[in-house]
Amino acid sequence: MQPPPARPGQSERDIDTPALLVDLAVMESNLDQMARKVAKAGVALRPHAKTHKSPLIARWQANRGAVGQCVQKVAEAEVLVWGGVENVLVSNEVVSPAKLARLAGLARTATISVSVDNRAAVELLSQAAVAAGSEITALVEIEVGGGRCGVAPGAEAVRLASLVDRSPNLRFGGLHAYHGRAQHLRSPSEREDAIRSASAQAAMTVDALRAAGLACPIVSGAGTGTFELEATSGVFTEIQAGSYLFMDADYSRNSEPPSFGQSLFVLSTVMSTPRPGVAVIDCGHKGIAIDSGLPLVADRPELLYVGASDEHGNLQVSGREPMLGEKVRLIPGHCDPTVDRHDWYVGVRNGRVELVWPVAARGAMT
Amino acid sequence: MQPPPARPGQSERDIDTPALLVDLAVMESNLDQMARKVAKAGVALRPHAKTHKSPLIARWQANRGAVGQCVQKVAEAEVLVWGGVENVLVSNEVVSPAKLARLAGLARTATISVSVDNRAAVELLSQAAVAAGSEITALVEIEVGGGRCGVAPGAEAVRLASLVDRSPNLRFGGLHAYHGRAQHLRSPSEREDAIRSASAQAAMTVDALRAAGLACPIVSGAGTGTFELEATSGVFTEIQAGSYLFMDADYSRNSEPPSFGQSLFVLSTVMSTPRPGVAVIDCGHKGIAIDSGLPLVADRPELLYVGASDEHGNLQVSGREPMLGEKVRLIPGHCDPTVDRHDWYVGVRNGRVELVWPVAARGAMT
Numbered sequence: 163m164q165p166p167p168a169r170p171g172q173s174e175r176d177i178d179t180p181a182l183l184v185d186l187a188v189m190e191s192n193l194d195q196m197a198r199k200v201a202k203a204g205v206a207l208r209p210h211a212k213t214h215k216s217p218l219i220a221r222w223q224a225n226r227g228a229v230g231q232c233v234q235k236v237a238e239a240e241v242l243v244w245g246g247v248e249n250v251l252v253s254n255e256v257v258s259p260a261k262l263a264r265l266a267g268l269a270r271t272a273t274i275s276v277s278v279d280n281r282a283a284v285e286l287l288s289q290a291a292v293a294a295g296s297e298i299t300a301l302v303e304i305e306v307g308g309g310r311c312g313v314a315p316g317a318e319a320v321r322l323a324s325l326v327d328r329s330p331n332l333r334f335g336g337l338h339a340y341h342g343r344a345q346h347l348r349s350p351s352e353r354e355d356a357i358r359s360a361s362a363q364a365a366m367t368v369d370a371l372r373a374a375g376l377a378c379p380i381v382s383g384a385g386t387g388t389f390e391l392e393a394t395s396g397v398f399t400e401i402q403a404g405s406y407l408f409m410d411a412d413y414s415r416n417s418e419p420p421s422f423g424q425s426l427f428v429l430s431t432v433m434s435t436p437r438p439g440v441a442v443i444d445c446g447h448k449g450i451a452i453d454s455g456l457p458l459v460a461d462r463p464e465l466l467y468v469g470a471s472d473e474h475g476n477l478q479v480s481g482r483e484p485m486l487g488e489k490v491r492l493i494p495g496h497c498d499p500t501v502d503r504h505d506w507y508v509g510v511r512n513g514r515v516e517l518v519w520p521v522a523a524r525g526a527m528t
Numbered sequence: 529m530q531p532p533p534a535r536p537g538q539s540e541r542d543i544d545t546p547a548l549l550v551d552l553a554v555m556e557s558n559l560d561q562m563a564r565k566v567a568k569a570g571v572a573l574r575p576h577a578k579t580h581k582s583p584l585i586a587r588w589q590a591n592r593g594a595v596g597q598c599v600q601k602v603a604e605a606e607v608l609v610w611g612g613v614e615n616v617l618v619s620n621e622v623v624s625p626a627k628l629a630r631l632a633g634l635a636r637t638a639t640i641s642v643s644v645d646n647r648a649a650v651e652l653l654s655q656a657a658v659a660a661g662s663e664i665t666a667l668v669e670i671e672v673g674g675g676r677c678g679v680a681p682g683a684e685a686v687r688l689a690s691l692v693d694r695s696p697n698l699r700f701g702g703l704h705a706y707h708g709r710a711q712h713l714r715s716p717s718e719r720e721d722a723i724r725s726a727s728a729q730a731a732m733t734v735d736a737l738r739a740a741g742l743a744c745p746i747v748s749g750a751g752t753g754t755f756e757l758e759a760t761s762g763v764f765t766e767i768q769a770g771s772y773l774f775m776d777a778d779y780s781r782n783s784e785p786p787s788f789g790q791s792l793f794v795l796s797t798v799m800s801t802p803r804p805g806v807a808v809i810d811c812g813h814k815g816i817a818i819d820s821g822l823p824l825v826a827d828r829p830e831l832l833y834v835g836a837s838d839e840h841g842n843l844q845v846s847g848r849e850p851m852l853g854e855k856v857r858l859i860p861g862h863c864d865p866t867v868d869r870h871d872w873y874v875g876v877r878n879g880r881v882e883l884v885w886p887v888a889a890r891g892a893m894t
Binding site: 435448476524 | 529530533542544545546547578600601603620621622623624626627645646648649671675676677678679708797798799800801802803808810811813814815817818819836837838839840842852853864865868869870871890891892893894
């Protein structure tokens with residue numbers, strides 16, 4: 163783990179770079195806004211910790227009413243539980259016996275649920291829970307357009323839910339129905355169509371479960387790009403959005419983008435001004451994720467981030483030339499993997515560092 | 529830092545995933561081959577540690593004759609020096625006073641050199657060295673086609689070298705002339721043209737320095753895609769290649785690719801087989817870099833990695849369907865940033881884990 167790039171009390175100007183910056187006031191406003199929205203819709207919020215990877219942020223979310231956290235990895239669940247989080251859903255499939263043993267052990271000290279989409283995986287999960295003497299809630303993942311994991315909605319989901327229901331030390335919790343692709347469909351009507359379809363498939367499956375005598379207390383899903391649609395669908399009971407507290411350039415490219423403010427930045431320094439019209443900064447794709455497009459430079463329309471190598475960002479300058487040593491705030495193309503590149507959050511308010519805290523589950527990928 | 533995903537003595541089958549795997553025999557063969565090639569060409573090897581980020585690998589390279597290491601970041605230099613490396617070139621510009629103080633302090637206990645491309649930066653570097661009571665070697669970076677940092681070859685480089693030469697506690701070491709773009713030009717003739725041009729510009733600058741009374745002991749540059757051209761140019765004295773010990777899919781796409789074997793993999797597990805023709809594995813772009821293209825699946829031509837999300841890889845299956853829990857070796861699109869995603873190397877030989885060691889400078893980006 164690297165030493166922190168800043169200390170509380172410093173001016174933003176004096177932060178070492180590249181550094182993962184959080185504008186605390188904007189983040190708090192985002193947290194408040196989401197809490198109001200889900201309360202108004204009458205659904206639960208289970209934010210996705212694959213975005214923030216921090217038990218401290220999980221606490222800020224819990225203080226505003228979140229019912230627990232989502233993660234993608236057992237290692238992320240461990241870090242959250244170690245940090246005091248009491249209720250974690252691994253919204254993903256876990257199949258290896260070593261990982262299942264870790265998960266089943268965690269379930270002795272926290273409330274653990276996990277997605278399943280395979281009969282053999284359910285049997286392994288049950289065996290691990292029996293061996294640990296713990297109880298695990300399983301959500302049957304249905305494929306509702308994301309094109310990734312999940313069984314088919316309807317009869318196939320009911321068969322798997324029945325297997326869960328009669329497996330020792332497992333409890334059938336409901337459905338996991340996440341439409342990842344819908345989050346960045348650019349037009350509101352495309353997103354509405356996608357989530358209308360996902361909701362219909364989830365509703366049909368809930369009905370089929372009921373007909374088979376299986377209650378379905380939870381339908382969990384949604385992301386920051388579509389959560390208002392799921393929240394008002396009448397089907398989803400639990401919202402998994404994660405990015406809303408930070409936001410990123412990719413979400414800003416949605417038409418009618420989510421109403422949250424940009425609170426996450428990577429602070430970077432101009433380290434070379436080799437030719438007119440060109441500046442090179444000290445943050446390339448090792449420091450900021452480019453899987454969903456290049457970063458934007460905040461508040462500096464004359465600076466365009468046009469190329470990323472490992473540790474360099476090339477800026478095209480179309481106005482005032484930046485000075486050597488000058489700092490710029492970059493808006494990540496994609497917030498989640500950008501956070502995962504860094505060991506520390508640097509929380510700033512009114513131009514000063516207020517809090518430096520670890521990205522505790524950085525690199526937690528097993 | 530995450531716990532290691534394996535322990536020595538385990539079978540490769542039992543490694544937790546995703547894990548950064550090194551085939552030790554192939555890596556050793558690559559190290560040996562490079563040592564022979566630079567020795568035959570009569571040039572020095574200063575491998576780039578931005579690839580491996582490991583003092584242990586630096587020692588294996590030094591044992592085979594490497595004269596020191598390159599890094600891109602002061603934080604990487606610190607980790608190498610802490611790990612016992614005695615000679616480090618920061619082949620990059622450093623301009624912030626806090627970083628220069630760290631570098632100048634390191635120079636009391638190790639031989640440190642750094643690239644410069646700006647008069648103000650030279651003055652700051654000299655001040656830092658004076659304050660620390662250390663001596664730092666500066667290489668003037670010239671822009672030879674990479675399109676990133678560097679002054680123009682010729683007169684501009686001579687002016688900056690003269691400033692270095694008369695700056696307190698600095699020593700003019702020579703030129704840094706790296707043509708990054710040339711490494712992945714696909715045809716051999718394109719690469720030859722690029723390095724012929726870079727070599728000519730470096731030679732012209734060496735002559736201009738000599739005419740100005742400045743000796744130029746070092747001309748440092750080259751990467752794995754072109755190093756044989758620089759090594760036999762008669763101009764370059766020092767080769768900075770890094771990827772050669774690992775290799776990646778992007779280098780394999782060069783026509784007449786480098787002659788090194790693929791020693792670096794990310795081991796991943798099939799965690800969902802939701803539909804015929806589709807398998808989902810537990811390694812997305814948080815675990816393997818996709819900036820230079822998607823990964824390849826080693827030894828399994830029927831499996832095509834067609835989509836990466838944060839923690840999922842989608843495989844298109846065109847033959848035998850993989851089993852749930854089965855493991856596959858992924859060949860990264862780009863080795864350097866893939867290594868930087870992981871805390872641990874898992875070294876394997878003959879199907880067994882031999883050595884687990886840290887990616888010590890993982891995340892060292894300041």
